[in-house]
Amino acid sequence: MLEANRISLAYLITGILASKAVQLRQVASKVVYPGKETSLVERFRRFLQNENIVVKSEFNPFWELILSALSQSQLVLAIDSTKVGGGCICLMVSVVYKSRALPVCWVVFKGRKGHSSTDIQLALMKTLKSLLPAEQAIILLGDGEFDGSELVTWFEQQTTWRYVCRTANRLLIEHQNDWRPLAEIELAPEEETFLTDILFTQSGQVGPVNILVVWHNKVKEHWFFVTNFTDPDQARNWYRKRFSIETLFSDVKGRGFNLDKTRIWKPERLNRLIFAVAIAYIFTVFLGVDLIVRGPFEKLFRTDRFYHSLFQLGLSHLNHLLKTCLPIPDLGPLPPPDSFEHVVLAC
Incomplete structure (x- = not known):
């Protein structure tokens, strides 16, 4: 990147952090700049x-900074989509870190939430694979948007990957020598089961795969998951971590930078805006970690009742540093998540 573009990016990130917004006029109003605000x-x-x-x-380089801390163990990745800008969708892969998810790669396109095409999904997965060490152990978590036969086939071909994806109850599986919708599996309320060596979808016939069926107490219905985990408890417990990416979307939207308020409607421009937002988000989480590991954590927050996330901690730490005219710390590499297991973080 040219030096002038790097400086523009630094101004943009600074303004996003200071304004907690992405509207360019609001961002510019919070930046100390030698020229006019309109410029x-x-x-x-x-x-x-x-x-x-x-x-x-x-x-x-930002992804490599994260990877250096996490690649010694299996990476837990989540994939999901969210609405951004004028009629655009961001399909993103993130890595789970403590109670947060950190951006890894994404694509922006015109469309409706929950309706990304198989081609877009596969292209993003191939981009993701190019960013990972060849033999890296991966656990991938996805909701019902990512249960297509071509995508699941691709997951099955990755020898070091395990996956759990929610799937629709209308999809057909071969069960007891007959093709039937998942919804027709005879289960009583609150009953759960784990089906192994199943062919998945009559048209694609992916498999053998395993199907986890769990009872959702809140909505009073069965939920279905396609997976290559052989232990149903592992599949269930790992899938719960998928909701970390929803906290990421909440942080960069309503709870943080209000990304959903942008009026930018061209995908390629939104892609560059999300680039700046992603760096701002990672920086904020790093600051939250720094506050716990090296900073004056106990002086700023009560430790008997703790309701803060890494993102909220990072914002508070940044505000404290700016108010007290203290230098921004050299954050360095992200510490492994088990280095501060004693702190219980909010979602």
């Missing part, structure tokens, strides 16, 4: 329009 807004626009900025390669 800074135009600078931001030129950055977002710049086709020479390749997000994947420019974001890679």
